[in-house]
Amino acid sequence: MLEKIEGIVLRTRDYGETHKIVTLFTREKGKIGVMARGAKKPKSRMSSITQPFIHGQYLIQIGSGLGLLSQGEMLSSLRVIREDIVKAAYASYLAELTDKLVDEKQPDPFLFEQFLKTLQWIAEDKDSEILAMMYELKIYRKAGFAPKVDACLNCGREEGPFSFSVVEGGLLCFRCKQRDPQAYGLTDPLSRLLRLFLHMDVKRLGQVSMKAENKKKLRQILDEYYDRYGGYHLKSKKFLKQIDLFKDND
Numbered sequence: 001m002l003e004k005i006e007g008i009v010l011r012t013r014d015y016g017e018t019h020k021i022v023t024l025f026t027r028e029k030g031k032i033g034v035m036a037r038g039a040k041k042p043k044s045r046m047s048s049i050t051q052p053f054i055h056g057q058y059l060i061q062i063g064s065g066l067g068l069l070s071q072g073e074m075l076s077s078l079r080v081i082r083e084d085i086v087k088a089a090y091a092s093y094l095a096e097l098t099d100k101l102v103d104e105k106q107p108d109p110f111l112f113e114q115f116l117k118t119l120q121w122i123a124e125d126k127d128s129e130i131l132a133m134m135y136e137l138k139i140y141r142k143a144g145f146a147p148k149v150d151a152c153l154n155c156g157r158e159e160g161p162f163s164f165s166v167v168e169g170g171l172l173c174f175r176c177k178q179r180d181p182q183a184y185g186l187t188d189p190l191s192r193l194l195r196l197f198l199h200m201d202v203k204r205l206g207q208v209s210m211k212a213e214n215k216k217k218l219r220q221i222l223d224e225y226y227d228r229y230g231g232y233h234l235k236s237k238k239f240l241k242q243i244d245l246f247k248d249n250d
């Protein structure tokens with residue numbers, strides 16, 4: 001039976017001379033793999049609807065294994081992302097993270113919306129670094145290893161100042177911070193931002209501005225956190241780091 005499914009292309013790999021296997025993140029079915037016959041032929045319609053980050057409505061024959069992509073209609077091309085190396089690097093990173101951390105065929109319309117909106121904001125020139133951190137925290141929660149950022153994880157105290165402990169997995173208040181001498185001290189606005197990033201629907205993102213040093217600190221915390229709990233090596237992250245270095249130097 002053919003089903004009409006809204007999805008975003010997470011990744012593709014070649015299959016034989018002319019076909020591609022496409023991993024889609026979909027609203028209705030979660031992450032699924034589909035066979036796209038003829039998608040390797042450069043000018044085919046199948047090729048145009050299976051580019052990375054294409055957001056489309058797809059007609060798919062769902063089976064127990066790989067689905068079969070019958071046809072598709074583009075909803076938004078998000079072409080701007082593919083044409084900008086930094087934007088593409090961020091999008092590839094978030095797509096790889098999603099591909100690695102989300103189980104197959106487990107629908108999560110909220111996470112789908114977050115991913116779609118994040119890509120749309122990146123295309124519209126909103127701050128990719130901030131968007132990436134917001135999405136990362138949500139996907140950590142989905143994967144079951146979100147940091148505890150609502151209160152001190154040891155005593156439950158809700159007033160700051162807090163430190164962030166990677167080893168303990170979240171915030172420690174000033175009384176409990178001796179549990180981890182390596183914990184990062186956070187200003188109150190920064191610990192509030194961390195909470196906001198975890199809980200706020202990305203659709204509601206207005207103007208969030210962060211000082212460069214705060215972004216750098218949060219980035220470092222999240223990187224260490226992921227390295228400890230995330231478990232999968234991400235090729236796209238390495239590339240993103242290289243690109244970002246270039247960006248800082250020019």
Ligand SMILES: [Zn+2]
Nearest residue numbers: 152155173176
């Ligand atoms: Zn405490």
